[in-house]
Amino acid sequence: MTNYSFRYAISPKDLKRYDTIDLRNEFLVHDLFVKDSIQLTYSMYDRFIVGGIMPVDQSLKLETIPYLKSENFLDRRELGIINVGGKGKVTVDGIEYVLNKKEALYVGQGCKEVVFSTAKGGQALFYINSAPAHKKFPTKQVSQKDAEIIQLGEEKYANKRVLNKLIVNSIVETCQLQMGLTELLPGNVWNTMPAHTHNRRMEAYFYFDLEAGQTISHFMGEPQNTRHIFMQNNQAVLSPEWSIHSGAGTSNYSFIWGMAGENLDYSDMDICPPNELK
Numbered sequence: 001m002t003n004y005s006f007r008y009a010i011s012p013k014d015l016k017r018y019d020t021i022d023l024r025n026e027f028l029v030h031d032l033f034v035k036d037s038i039q040l041t042y043s044m045y046d047r048f049i050v051g052g053i054m055p056v057d058q059s060l061k062l063e064t065i066p067y068l069k070s071e072n073f074l075d076r077r078e079l080g081i082i083n084v085g086g087k088g089k090v091t092v093d094g095i096e097y098v099l100n101k102k103e104a105l106y107v108g109q110g111c112k113e114v115v116f117s118t119a120k121g122g123q124a125l126f127y128i129n130s131a132p133a134h135k136k137f138p139t140k141q142v143s144q145k146d147a148e149i150i151q152l153g154e155e156k157y158a159n160k161r162v163l164n165k166l167i168v169n170s171i172v173e174t175c176q177l178q179m180g181l182t183e184l185l186p187g188n189v190w191n192t193m194p195a196h197t198h199n200r201r202m203e204a205y206f207y208f209d210l211e212a213g214q215t216i217s218h219f220m221g222e223p224q225n226t227r228h229i230f231m232q233n234n235q236a237v238l239s240p241e242w243s244i245h246s247g248a249g250t251s252n253y254s255f256i257w258g259m260a261g262e263n264l265d266y267s268d269m270d271i272c273p274p275n276e277l278k
């Protein structure tokens with residue numbers, strides 16, 4: 001079964017009037033993993049789609065949804081997949097890719113059939129991002145050994161973390177999609193601090209591997225007008241291009257970042273010094 005919902009893009013001026021419920025309705029994406037279903041949220045931030053796929057008793061085919069008005073999901077889109085559960089399989093036009101936890105697959109525009117299944121002995125959980133694409137690039141699996149790894153942060157700032165670039169232009173050719181995975185080391189809780197914005201690209205964060213009973217306060221908004229959203233394990237949050245995206249957990253955790261927009265330059269960021277945030 002495929003379930004889908006829609007989010008409009010909003011102006012930073014509107015954010016000033018939002019209460020907790022409005023914020024959560026506009027930006028938080030929950031219920032990503034539902035047994036034997038594909039859960040999709042189509043946003044008007046660069047027409048970026050965020051989704052979760054949990055095949056338990058059956059294989060699940062990525063079907064088109066009415067917002068696309070296309071015969072197949074990938075007729076005018078590209079797709080990034082990262083498995084955050086047990087071993088799983090993705091079959092793209094008859095070719096099978098086995099994805100272990102934290103492995104990624106880029107699927108190029110024009111592929112017709114993408115089918116997700118769980119391999120024996122685990123429960124695969126596929127987190128997906130998709131953006132419009134004008135050109136077909138080859139489908140490519142990206143394992144941890146292929147990742148471009150960057151050590152970030154310091155213990156004394158509680159932000160020591162390992163950033164794994166997976167679907168980025170030094171590793172995979174894409175039209176506008178970029179995805180990767182950042183792991184906070186034990187005792188470290190702050191991600192993306194110093195915070196930044198990138199007016200050229202929107203971004204979505206998906207938090208996972210958070211210990212039961214813990215939470216993450218995700219910060220968003222213009223750097224001098226921020227709001228927070230308390231997030232639970234396996235939830236995603238949309239970040240408009242004008243918004244910071246940073247979080248502090250009550251323990252460590254991992255998260256997947258995905259972006260689309262004007263450029264493929266990961267380092268194109270406008271940094272916000274911590275002591276200037278409001």
Ligand SMILES: O=C(O)C(=O)C[C@H](O)C(=O)CO
Nearest residue numbers: 161163182191192193203257
């Ligand atoms: O830990 C971090 O810092 C990140 O993972 C930052 C994201 O990659 C990002 O926001 C890229 O624009």
Ligand SMILES: [Zn+2]
Nearest residue numbers: 196198203245
């Ligand atoms: Zn960013």
